[in-house]
Amino acid sequence: MKVLITDEISDNGLLPLTEDPRIHIDKKLGLSIPELHKIIGGYEAIITRSGTLVDKALLDCADNLKIVARAGVGIDNVDVDAASSKGIIVVNAPYGNVNSAAEHTMAIMLSLFRNVPMANTSLKGGDWKRALFTGCELKGKTVGIIGLGKVGGRVARRCRAFEAEVITYDPYISEKRADDFGVKLQPLEDIIRFSDVITVHTPLNDETRNIISSDSFKGMKDGVVIINCARGGIINEAAMLEALESGKCAGAAFDVWSQEPPKTDVLQKLIAHPKMLVTPHLGANTFEAQKNVAVDVSKEIVNYVDGRPLENAVNIPRFDPDQMEHMKPFMQLVSILGDFISQLAPPNPNKVTFTYNGQLARFDCAPLSVSGLAALLNHCTDQEVNMVNASLIAREMGIEVESIRSTETDSFSSLITLSLESAQGRRTIAGTLFEGTPKIVKMRDYAIDFRPEKDMLVINYQDRSGLIGKIGTVLGEADVNIGNMSLGRQEKAGEAMVVFSVDSPVDEETLQKVSEAVSPKFIKAVHLDQV
Incomplete structure (x- = not known):
C-alpha cells in the first residue's frame, strides 16, 4: 500500500x-x-x-x-x-490528544490563578514586585465543569486532586459515570450560580453554541473565572469581553476562538484585555x-x-448484504426514533432499550440498534458517532444498551420501540413503517399517529376546551404554519400529548408564548435531520 x-x-x-x-x-x-x-x-x-x-x-x-x-x-x-x-x-x-488537552486546561487555569504570565513579564523587565501578583489557591474553590467527556473527566480528577469542590453538568452522562469521577451532576443553572471557576469541555454544536451567554454571566458569582480549552463559540465572546470589562469576571483563559486566527474587533479586544490569558490553540500541541x-x-x-475491524472509522456501516434492502427503511425509522427521543427525554440516561416486535424480529436487528444509538448520541460528543463507535461511546458514558426481539405483536406487522431510563423515570417512543414511510405510533403511554417531519412541536398538557385554538393562534401570529396535528390522550379532559408538524422552526419566544397560553407540563420544539 x-x-x-x-x-x-x-x-x-x-x-x-x-x-x-x-x-x-x-x-x-x-x-x-x-x-x-x-x-x-x-x-x-x-x-x-x-x-x-x-x-x-x-x-x-x-x-x-x-x-x-x-x-x-x-x-x-x-x-x-x-x-x-x-x-x-x-x-x-x-x-x-485527550490528556494533552486536560493538562493544558490545568496549566492555564493555574497560571491565571497565580498571575504567572504577568509576574514573568514583570521580573524579566527588571522589576521585583510581589504584592502586585498575589494569587489565589484552587483548593476550596468550586469548579464547575460543563461536559464530562474524555477531557472533562480528566480535568475533574485533577481538580479534585487540588482539593477543589467539583460540580458538573452533562445531560448525556449517566449518574454512575459521574460517580466514577467522584463528582455530582448538577443542572446548568447550578453550575452558573455556584461555581468560582467554570471550564467547558463539550463539542461545538447547536446545543452548546453560546451555552455561556450574557444572561449566564448575570447569574454568576462576582469574580468568577472562565476557562475554554474546548472549542471557540461555546462561550459567547462578546459577552465574555463585557463581563471582563464590567469586573463581573475576575479573569479568563482561552485557548480556542470562534475565528482562528482571530481577526474580528471583538476577538482582538478580548485577547488584548489585561485580565485575559490566551494561547493559540495549543491544547493538542504536545510531542x-x-x-x-x-x-x-x-x-x-x-x-x-x-483486513481487521477499524476502531475509529467515521463512516463504515456494517450490514449483512442479504438484508441490506430490507433493513434500509427500518434504519431510517430507528434513526428518527433515536434523534427524536434524544431531544425530548430527561438528561443523564442510564439505559437504552431497543425492542423489536413482529416480522422484523426474525432478522438480526443489531445494525438497527447501533444505528438508533448513534442517532441518539450524536448530539453530545466531540467526535462523529456512527455505527462503528456508538456502542463504545455509550459504554464510556456509562449507558447500558439492551436489545429485545419478539415475533409477537398486537397491531403492527413490525414495530420498533425505543425506551430511555434515567433517574427521572422512563421515556418511550415507538414507530413502524406504513407503505415504507416511517410513522410514530406511541409516545410515553399515549397512542399517537403521525409521520415525522423536519420541524415539529411537542406539547404535554392538561386537556381543556379551547387550548388547541390558543396554540394555533400563537403559532399563526408567529407566522408558523401548522402542517399536521396528532393528539393522544387516555381520557376526556385528562392529560394529553399533541404533536404539530410545522413548516418552519418554532423559536424560543414563540415557545414561551405558547407556554403562557396553555401552561403545559412539557413543551419542546424538535428538529430532525433524518427526514
Whole structure:
C-alpha cells in the first residue's frame, strides 16, 4: 500500500507503518492544490492533519484511494459524505490528544490563578514586585465543569486532586459515570450560580453554541473565572469581553476562538484585555499527543491492510448484504426514533432499550440498534458517532444498551420501540413503517399517529376546551404554519400529548408564548435531520 503524508506528522508515531514492508510512505509537505490533485491518484491512503483540505475535488482525483486518516480528533477538513459516496474509509484519532488537552486546561487555569504570565513579564523587565501578583489557591474553590467527556473527566480528577469542590453538568452522562469521577451532576443553572471557576469541555454544536451567554454571566458569582480549552463559540465572546470589562469576571483563559486566527474587533479586544490569558490553540500541541495521534492512525491503516475491524472509522456501516434492502427503511425509522427521543427525554440516561416486535424480529436487528444509538448520541460528543463507535461511546458514558426481539405483536406487522431510563423515570417512543414511510405510533403511554417531519412541536398538557385554538393562534401570529396535528390522550379532559408538524422552526419566544397560553407540563420544539 502506498501512503501519502501531506502534513507534519510525528515520525515516531509512524513506526507501525515504516516497520511494515507491505507499506510504502511518501511524505510531501507544502504541496499546492494542483500538485496534490495531480499525484493523489497514485496513493491508496493519505494521512493529514488540519492543513490539507480533503474535499470532493481532491477525492474526484483519488482513483485508488481507500482510506483517509486524520491525525487528530476533528474532521472538519474532510468531506466525509464525498468520501463515503466513493467507498473511501475515513478514520481519525479521537483519543490521542485527550490528556494533552486536560493538562493544558490545568496549566492555564493555574497560571491565571497565580498571575504567572504577568509576574514573568514583570521580573524579566527588571522589576521585583510581589504584592502586585498575589494569587489565589484552587483548593476550596468550586469548579464547575460543563461536559464530562474524555477531557472533562480528566480535568475533574485533577481538580479534585487540588482539593477543589467539583460540580458538573452533562445531560448525556449517566449518574454512575459521574460517580466514577467522584463528582455530582448538577443542572446548568447550578453550575452558573455556584461555581468560582467554570471550564467547558463539550463539542461545538447547536446545543452548546453560546451555552455561556450574557444572561449566564448575570447569574454568576462576582469574580468568577472562565476557562475554554474546548472549542471557540461555546462561550459567547462578546459577552465574555463585557463581563471582563464590567469586573463581573475576575479573569479568563482561552485557548480556542470562534475565528482562528482571530481577526474580528471583538476577538482582538478580548485577547488584548489585561485580565485575559490566551494561547493559540495549543491544547493538542504536545510531542506526546502528536505521537499518539500518529500511532493511532498508523495502526488503523495496518488494520485495513490486515483486513481487521477499524476502531475509529467515521463512516463504515456494517450490514449483512442479504438484508441490506430490507433493513434500509427500518434504519431510517430507528434513526428518527433515536434523534427524536434524544431531544425530548430527561438528561443523564442510564439505559437504552431497543425492542423489536413482529416480522422484523426474525432478522438480526443489531445494525438497527447501533444505528438508533448513534442517532441518539450524536448530539453530545466531540467526535462523529456512527455505527462503528456508538456502542463504545455509550459504554464510556456509562449507558447500558439492551436489545429485545419478539415475533409477537398486537397491531403492527413490525414495530420498533425505543425506551430511555434515567433517574427521572422512563421515556418511550415507538414507530413502524406504513407503505415504507416511517410513522410514530406511541409516545410515553399515549397512542399517537403521525409521520415525522423536519420541524415539529411537542406539547404535554392538561386537556381543556379551547387550548388547541390558543396554540394555533400563537403559532399563526408567529407566522408558523401548522402542517399536521396528532393528539393522544387516555381520557376526556385528562392529560394529553399533541404533536404539530410545522413548516418552519418554532423559536424560543414563540415557545414561551405558547407556554403562557396553555401552561403545559412539557413543551419542546424538535428538529430532525433524518427526514
